Amino acid sequence: MASIDENNILTLLNRKIKPGQSAKINFNTAKLYTQTTVEVPIIVERSTKPGPVVLITGGIHGDEINGVEIVRQTIAKGMNKPAKGTIICIPVVNVFGFLNMQREFPDGRDLNRMFPGSKTGPLASKVAYQFTEEILPIADYCxxxxxxxxSRFNAAQIRIDKGDEELLNLAHIFNAPFIVYSKTILKSYRKSCMKLGKPVLLFEGGKSSDSNKEIAKIGVEGIQRVLSHLGMLREDFSVPKANHTSIIIEDSTWMRAKYSGLLHVKIPIGKKVEKGEYIAILTDPYGSFRHKVKATQTGYIINVNQSPIVYQGDAIFHISKEK
Known part of the structure; x- marks a missing residue:
């Protein structure tokens, strides 16, 4: 199990890392059916000064490129070299899925529904178990x-449980456009963090199999603000100014397509719409059918289905509910 001893020496996956040192550790999770070892690179940066341990992860779902890009930029810019404490970055947790641009593991299981995992379970469960036992215990913040x-594009948002004032404060410091109160999913990574008493901010932004510069910018700047708040951001980095107050979403609902057809979205993600406002059109391919989609309530659009073709009953907009 990961630990920091009385001399401030970090032990992670049987590797000892002294204060001020850097390390790249390969987390050997499993082998392919060809017996090829699959390794998950873990980038560790330590300051000479003691302080918190921040664990930054992306790619728990292998096709979620924006998360990978946010962690990659954090490393490439040198933001992961802390003024104090330790920063551990894992850009791609689910390397199996990343290789094939798939959400799940090769066994068809969603890693984010397998925590805390099992020592003798299926592949995804074993990886979750090793992660929970050997990496997560050392983290102070996740x-x-x-x-x-x-094809569902999320507005940039931080998801937290309602009633957790520490997380709400951290979420406001991160300063994504939205803070969404979201119940923790059973067997998720976030649930394991909470059970171990690890404050965790879950960022959502963009859609899978897509890289979005604006979403990546929001994520990277949010990391800067949190690290600055913890006293871990080096002085050569300026803290991005927060130009807005995050909007808190306490409840929301999905609008669904009344008809099958081609979807033409007419409003930007994140917009506040009024009940009855014209927000999209559904058409057929032949020019004989045209249906105006109107907002069923007043609220913010926090997710848009960007698929050009939808079927009756498909979720097309996620809209907040007014109190």
Whole structure:
């Protein structure tokens, strides 16, 4: 199990890392059916000064490129070299899925529904178990980066449990456009963090199999603000100014397509719409059908289905509910 001893020496995956040292550790999770070892690179940067341990992860779902890009930029810019404490970056947790641009593991299981895992379980469960036992215990704070699934584009948001004032404060410091109160999913990574008493911010932004510069910018700047708040951002980095107050979403609902057809979205993600406002058109391919989609309530659009073709009943907009 990971630990820091009385001399401030970090032991992680049987590797000892002294204060001021850097390390790249390969987390050997499993082998392919060809017996080829699959390794998950872990980048560790330590200051000479003691301080918190921040664990930054992306790619728990293998096709969520925005999260990978946010962690990659954090490393490439040198932001992961702390003024105090330790920063551990894992850009791609689910290397198996990343190789094939798939959300799940090769066994078809969603890693983010397998925590805390099992020593003798299926592949995804074993990886979750090793991660929970050998990496997560050392963290004081966790930042986990995700995107919307399939063609559903999430507005940049931090998801937290309602009633946790420490997380609410950290979420406001991160300063994504939205803070969404979201119940913790059973067997998720976030749930394991909470059970171990690790404050965790879950970032959602963009859609899978897509890289979005604006979403990546929001994520990287949010990391800077959190690290600055913890006293871990070096002086050669300026803290991005917070130009807005994050909007808190306490409840939300999905609008669904009344008809099958081609979807033409007419409003930008994140917009506040009024009930009855014209927000999209559904058409057929032949020019004989045209249906105006109107907002069913007043609220913010926090997710848009960007698929050009939808079926009746498909979720097309995620809209907040007014109190």
């Amino acid at each position: 930042l986990d980066f995700h995107t919307g699934g399939s």
